[in-house]
Amino acid sequence: MKTSANELENELFKSVYEKTPDYIKNLNLMDFSDKGDFTFTLKKEHLEPYDKDKNPEGLNLKEWFASYAKEAKVSTAGIRGPQNILYPQDTRFPINLIGIVLATLAKALVAKEKYKGKQIVKVAGREVRYNSDLFLDAISRIQAANGIKTLVPKGKKTIPIWLASFLAFKLDLLGGEYITSSHGISVKNATKDLNCQGSQYLPEESMEFVNKIQEIFDFTEKKGSYEIKISASDNPLIDENVLGQIDDGVDLYVEYLKSGVAQDSSLNLINTLKTKIAIENVGGSAYRTLSRVLKKLNISDKFVWFNTDEDPFFHSIGKYNHTPKGEEAFYDYSVDATVIAKKQNGEKFFPVIETLNYDKKLKDMPIGTVVLITDPDHDRLTICQTENISKSQALQNAGIDFIELNKDTILTVFTANQAFLMLMDFWAKQLKSQNLWNNHPRFMIKTTASAISWDEWAKKQGVNVVNVPVGFKEIANIMKKVELKLKKAPNNNVVIDDVFSNPINLGVNPRLLFAGEESGGMIMGCEELIKSQHGRFAVAMREKSATEAIIVASALIAKLQNKPLSEYLIQIFEENNIVGRFDTRVDIAYYNESEPDINKLKQEKVAGEEKRTKNDLFYLSMAIAVKQGKMKLEEVKEVLNNAFKNLNFDNLISIKFVGDGTYLEFSDKYIEIRPSGTDAKTKAYGGGSNKSIIETYANILGNYSGDRTELHRKFVDDIFYSKAKDYAMEYYLAFVDKDANKEPFEIPEYKF
Numbered sequence: 001m002k003t004s005a006n007e008l009e010n011e012l013f014k015s016v017y018e019k020t021p022d023y024i025k026n027l028n029l030m031d032f033s034d035k036g037d038f039t040f041t042l043k044k045e046h047l048e049p050y051d052k053d054k055n056p057e058g059l060n061l062k063e064w065f066a067s068y069a070k071e072a073k074v075s076t077a078g079i080r081g082p083q084n085i086l087y088p089q090d091t092r093f094p095i096n097l098i099g100i101v102l103a104t105l106a107k108a109l110v111a112k113e114k115y116k117g118k119q120i121v122k123v124a125g126r127e128v129r130y131n132s133d134l135f136l137d138a139i140s141r142i143q144a145a146n147g148i149k150t151l152v153p154k155g156k157k158t159i160p161i162w163l164a165s166f167l168a169f170k171l172d173l174l175g176g177e178y179i180t181s182s183h184g185i186s187v188k189n190a191t192k193d194l195n196c197q198g199s200q201y202l203p204e205e206s207m208e209f210v211n212k213i214q215e216i217f218d219f220t221e222k223k224g225s226y227e228i229k230i231s232a233s234d235n236p237l238i239d240e241n242v243l244g245q246i247d248d249g250v251d252l253y254v255e256y257l258k259s260g261v262a263q264d265s266s267l268n269l270i271n272t273l274k275t276k277i278a279i280e281n282v283g284g285s286a287y288r289t290l291s292r293v294l295k296k297l298n299i300s301d302k303f304v305w306f307n308t309d310e311d312p313f314f315h316s317i318g319k320y321n322h323t324p325k326g327e328e329a330f331y332d333y334s335v336d337a338t339v340i341a342k343k344q345n346g347e348k349f350f351p352v353i354e355t356l357n358y359d360k361k362l363k364d365m366p367i368g369t370v371v372l373i374t375d376p377d378h379d380r381l382t383i384c385q386t387e388n389i390s391k392s393q394a395l396q397n398a399g400i401d402f403i404e405l406n407k408d409t410i411l412t413v414f415t416a417n418q419a420f421l422m423l424m425d426f427w428a429k430q431l432k433s434q435n436l437w438n439n440h441p442r443f444m445i446k447t448t449a450s451a452i453s454w455d456e457w458a459k460k461q462g463v464n465v466v467n468v469p470v471g472f473k474e475i476a477n478i479m480k481k482v483e484l485k486l487k488k489a490p491n492n493n494v495v496i497d498d499v500f501s502n503p504i505n506l507g508v509n510p511r512l513l514f515a516g517e518e519s520g521g522m523i524m525g526c527e528e529l530i531k532s533q534h535g536r537f538a539v540a541m542r543e544k545s546a547t548e549a550i551i552v553a554s555a556l557i558a559k560l561q562n563k564p565l566s567e568y569l570i571q572i573f574e575e576n577n578i579v580g581r582f583d584t585r586v587d588i589a590y591y592n593e594s595e596p597d598i599n600k601l602k603q604e605k606v607a608g609e610e611k612r613t614k615n616d617l618f619y620l621s622m623a624i625a626v627k628q629g630k631m632k633l634e635e636v637k638e639v640l641n642n643a644f645k646n647l648n649f650d651n652l653i654s655i656k657f658v659g660d661g662t663y664l665e666f667s668d669k670y671i672e673i674r675p676s677g678t679d680a681k682t683k684a685y686g687g688g689s690n691k692s693i694i695e696t697y698a699n700i701l702g703n704y705s706g707d708r709t710e711l712h713r714k715f716v717d718d719i720f721y722s723k724a725k726d727y728a729m730e731y732y733l734a735f736v737d738k739d740a741n742k743e744p745f746e747i748p749e750y751k752f
Helices: 007-018 061-072 097-114 132-145 161-170 203-223 241-245 247-258 264-270 285-296 389-398 416-433 452-461 472-488 546-560 565-575 598-627 633-643 691-702 710-715 718-737
Strands: 038-043 079-082 121-126 149-151 175-179 188-194 225-230 277-281 303-306 319-322 328-332 370-374 381-388 401-404 409-414 442-447 464-468 493-497 503-508 511-517 521-523 582-589 652-657 662-666 669-675 681-688
Touching: 007 319, 007 328, 038 203, 061 079, 061 097, 061 203, 097 132, 097 188, 097 203, 097 225, 121 132, 121 161, 132 149, 132 175, 132 188, 132 225, 161 175, 161 188, 161 247, 188 203, 203 225, 241 247, 247 285, 247 546, 264 416, 264 546, 277 285, 277 546, 285 303, 285 546, 370 546, 381 389, 381 416, 381 546, 381 565, 389 401, 389 409, 389 565, 409 416, 409 565, 416 452, 416 511, 416 521, 416 546, 416 565, 442 452, 442 472, 442 503, 452 464, 452 681, 464 472, 464 503, 472 493, 472 511, 521 546, 546 565, 582 691, 598 633, 598 652, 598 662, 598 669, 598 681, 598 710, 598 718, 633 652, 633 710, 669 691, 681 691
Parallel strands: 121 149, 121 175, 277 303, 277 370, 442 464, 442 511
Antiparallel strands: 038 225, 079 188, 175 188, 319 328, 370 381, 381 409, 401 409, 493 503, 511 521, 582 681, 652 662, 662 669, 669 681
């Protein structure tokens, strides 16, 4: 059994080992330690369930595939899930080596059909999760066996998701594969499929390769087997030289940064910093790339680092030996630093930040030290700052969360809603100070779940806002729509529909100021459109980047000198007369994702998904009914006031389906109830003028059982209720498709 020097990780290993049956432990279907060519034969028996006597070769791939295909239709960030960290060929788990091989092969076959006779080139990368190196090896070798050239870093080492995305666009590649589960728990993994734009696959793109897997299964059933070729690890189509010559693409990325957020004005500010900024490098994998970027920008001496070693257990961050209910078991809160949980006594706390040990790490650093926390694939950012405990009441009044480090010092923990409001405001002021602001109309793209303070600020600044469903691929889709209109009619107003069905006029030749989401991902635009090596143009990159956020945040910190970020945030509220100053997010998990017993995990997940769907349908069915004219807003208020007698819905202005959730707009707040697209979870978001009120509404609505009341049944009949999800999908796909940029990608003549 695999062992670790970390006691908690050892407990995880032991639990996984004990709950893995011997027939899984003894599987040796494909051996990637064999560096030569070999063939894996997919058998008809593999498709059916395992039976010791009747089907000892059973892998139950049909059941695996049913879940995989289902998630492909709705996934917001790659097709992800838990894996057997010790035995990656375990097909009982959503993410497994066999599944990775099948998906990679299917994508390769789709690409070959579309681009017959062309040299297909893709990029592949990973972060530091369990089995990521194995999956990267498998992906590159299968693509090579199918004639696809794969660009990988030297030694197939780690790179961030945004760098893989950037390279796919900048080098005009057909796309890429990236292995990550973002800020999810350690045992989770996923492949984020990147298209030729460097953005994540939309559902229609995912379904192309999902259908190809089905074809492979059909062939296997009919013929009895299907041969999958795996190339040698030294196949020349697995190319480390191209990225090696450009320092993994860091040189190109630094050039891009200097045209945007890392102009001399920002770099000069950062170089005035007297107190060093701490970078919390969760998982360790961001360090390898970010340290090079900062060095090439000549600002690396302004930062200190925590956790520079790469560790798939993420240095125990977010890990506990008991569940939230106090049960003795391994439990993982993920590495999302903004997650708030409740202790047994009802006290709220930050479980991830508690495991970062800042009472010790920041002990000898001066008050005012800023900590920038980035996740394993380095696309999200959380901003914290130490302040004197005397500021506690002012922070509480402003809705800024904090924890006590000692009797004198507290650590403010800004939500992404708060942090990014500061960054967009600062960046706007930078553009104005350089007399660039009026050169173009400005716009931003945000998810509906993000703060309404962003919309209020934008309105005050004359910035147009396009609201979209959750997921950065949705943001990228709007970018591409804007670019198509700029290309076809550069002198016309660019008008884009948001997910509320409002046409948003962005003006003539607009520029993106900011794009982001409340979960910690953001990107900034450039003054000049970004150009790929073969002449494609973009208003911004397609993936969120913690590096961009770190550069802007560092310049802001330097600009403020000794003024705390919290005071700057309050100043923005005052300057822009912002009403919706407070925000909240409630994550309702219906099961323990870290459960190592896969059968128990599956059962609890299925039960949890039923609860999630019931909760979702209670609100969604009414939103769709209002949209179709089958229900009036007053009737919705009646249903909600009856179901939640301790809440008041009299000032509800609208209820709308927003692509992946239900948005309730009040005169003084908003609440969005959204089912997770990847797990048995419900997320409830809120923003408004009173923190206590939005927390109450989000908690109660998010945790509601979804049981239909008599009034609900009166206005929403059973047939309509059962079809609400289908109607919602139709509306979502219509939103995605309207004005979509479907220009075919043409493979260029590569110079490498």
